[in-house]
Amino acid sequence: MQENGKALKRKHNLIMEDRKTLTLTxxxxxxxxxxxxVVLITDIGELIIKGDSLQxxxxxxxxxxLSLxxxxxxxxxxxxNKNNGGFFSRLFR
Known part of the structure; x- marks a missing residue:
């Protein structure tokens, strides 16, 4: 989402019910x-969800x-971290 050329941050919430359903914003x-x-991208970072029979x-x-x-x-x-650089910059740190 953008407004006047600036990216707007979305509110990030999650509701989990009995470890069986997850609703995210x-x-x-x-x-x-x-x-x-399941790997999701949010404004505050990457969210990794692990489990079984995830849909x-x-x-x-x-x-x-998103609902899962x-x-x-x-x-x-x-x-x-967008400032990681390429493969060689990480290799020679």
Whole structure:
């Protein structure tokens, strides 16, 4: 989302019910998914959801809402560091 050339941050919330359903807001993109891992992009970092029989039930790019079902074992965030440079800059640190 952009307004006057500036990116707007979306509110990021999540509601988990009985470790079986998860409803999220503030999702920018789905990076990858399979039955064991779902990787989502948010304004505050990458969200990694691990579990079993995970299925994305719905995703709206416009509103940033996503719903997911399955056995949810863990949720973890990773910072998105855009200043990492390329492969060789990380190799020679």
């Amino acid at each position: 503030g999702i920018s993109d789905v990076d990858s998914f399979d039955e064991q891992t 994305i039930k719905g995703f709206s790019v416009e509103s940033g809402e 079902e399955g056995r949810i074992d863990s949720l973890s965030y990773q910072e998105v």
